[in-house]
Amino acid sequence: MTRPRIALTTGDPAGIGPEIVQKAAADASVLQVCEPVIYGPPPNARFSSGVVSPEAARAACETIEAAVRDALAGRVAAIATAPINKLAFAQAGLSWKGHTDLLAHLTGRDEQVAMLFWSEPLKVVLATIHVPLADVPRALTRARLDAIIDLTARELPRFSSGQPRLAMAGLNPHAGEEGVLGAEEAQVIRPAVEAARARGVDITGPFPGDTIFLRASQGDFDAVIACFHDQGLIPVKLLAFGRSVNVTLGLPIIRTSVDHGTAFDIAGQGVADPSSMIEAVRLAARLATSADSR
Numbered sequence: 001m002t003r004p005r006i007a008l009t010t011g012d013p014a015g016i017g018p019e020i021v022q023k024a025a026a027d028a029s030v031l032q033v034c035e036p037v038i039y040g041p042p043p044n045a046r047f048s049s050g051v052v053s054p055e056a057a058r059a060a061c062e063t064i065e066a067a068v069r070d071a072l073a074g075r076v077a078a079i080a081t082a083p084i085n086k087l088a089f090a091q092a093g094l095s096w097k098g099h100t101d102l103l104a105h106l107t108g109r110d111e112q113v114a115m116l117f118w119s120e121p122l123k124v125v126l127a128t129i130h131v132p133l134a135d136v137p138r139a140l141t142r143a144r145l146d147a148i149i150d151l152t153a154r155e156l157p158r159f160s161s162g163q164p165r166l167a168m169a170g171l172n173p174h175a176g177e178e179g180v181l182g183a184e185e186a187q188v189i190r191p192a193v194e195a196a197r198a199r200g201v202d203i204t205g206p207f208p209g210d211t212i213f214l215r216a217s218q219g220d221f222d223a224v225i226a227c228f229h230d231q232g233l234i235p236v237k238l239l240a241f242g243r244s245v246n247v248t249l250g251l252p253i254i255r256t257s258v259d260h261g262t263a264f265d266i267a268g269q270g271v272a273d274p275s276s277m278i279e280a281v282r283l284a285a286r287l288a289t290s291a292d293s294r
Contacts, residue, residue: 015262
């Protein structure tokens with residue numbers, strides 16, 4: 001079987017991205033399943049390790065744009081991305097908060113994507129991503145939840161067979177305690193879950209956020225939809241940091257990424273752990289191979 005060509009983007013060149021990409025591209029388990037193709041700044045470009053700079057952000061953005069063009073054209077089967085720096089993007093005047101919204105823009109899928117964190121013990125989809133905590137309740141609209149639930153139900157069969165069993169986390173402590181601790185569950189979240197069930201989606205909830213991730217890790221559910229960024233990522237990283245993979249759902253291309261940031265504090269020292277990058281490339285290859293076989 002022909003190994004798929006997978007684009008590995010180096011992310012912010014002042015961070016650990018170039019190092020972990022080089023290590024992942026040389027890893028035996030990666031070479032067994034794909035042909036890695038590294039996308040980075042020109043060889044003569046120089047950046048100061050561990051220093052936030054708009055020049056590094058623009059170089060990272062150009063690298064991502066090149067990989068997306070090749071993925072859309074079929075020259076590579078998937079993209080696995082090393083981390084970018086959000087502050088550097090802001091200093092460069094780039095409006096995107098991260099890879100997810102940048103990739104949605106580049107592929108014409110604005111407002112139609114979601115972030116899945118995939119790991120063996122736990123799979124979590126985020127209903128909101130880089131939203132300040134104070135703004136999360138307003139961002140959890142019925143339209144947003146309807147779209148996230150349907151997207152998750154449609155995309156998860158790529159990872160395993162059968163209809164996924166989904167659980168919806170509540171926003172408030174004790175999932176609102178029947179309105180005593182918050183009204184969002186009764187007014188928005190539960191109606192969205194009930195409507196999705198009427199559409200044939202296997203989803204239940206909302207459940208209290210302090211127990212639902214444990215239940216999912218024990219096999220009660222295939223994935224949990226979390227209301228906000230840290231609600232979903234804390235349990236994933238607690239159970240599988242370095243082994244979990246960020247996957248963008250809803251794109252016309254396959255994109256995976258690491259579960260960590262640019263780690264400027266250790267950039268340029270040769271000590272960065274490539275485990276998550278390796279897992280991201282391997283999952284991208286698996287998804288690409290599965291897509292080819294359909």
